[in-house]
Every structure is written in C-alpha cells, then in structure tokens.
Amino acid sequence: MRLAGVAWATVALGGCITVNAPEEAIVIELNVNIRQEVIYRLAEDANDAIEDNADIF
DSSP, X not given: OHHHHHHHHHHHHHTTOOOOXXXXXXXXXXXXXXXXXXXXXXXXXXXXXXXXXXTTO
16 A cells, blocks of 8 residues: 555656756866875975985985
8 A cells, every 4th residue: 555655656746857957067176186286296396305405404
C-alpha cells in the first residue's frame, strides 16, 4: 500500500518539475591553481637566492 502511494506521488509530482537552462554563462573560478603556481615560483626564487648568497644566511 505504501509503495503504491509513493509511486502515485511520484507520477503526480512529475509534471511539476521543470528544468531550464540558465540565462547567463556558468563561470568557474580557477584562482587556486594560479595562486599555487605563484607561491611555487616565489619559493623557487627564494631557494635560488639563498644558494647564491649562502654567506649572508
């Protein structure tokens, strides 16, 4: 009896659900990858500076 009720509710509500495409384009932010690359480059530059000036450190 419950299964029949659930099936009927699913069929009855099926016409109420609509899916529309968004009017504006979907934007995905990729700032994380850019930031990681900049930090990696700065770390590499810092290591090079320490190796070139070992007597200062």
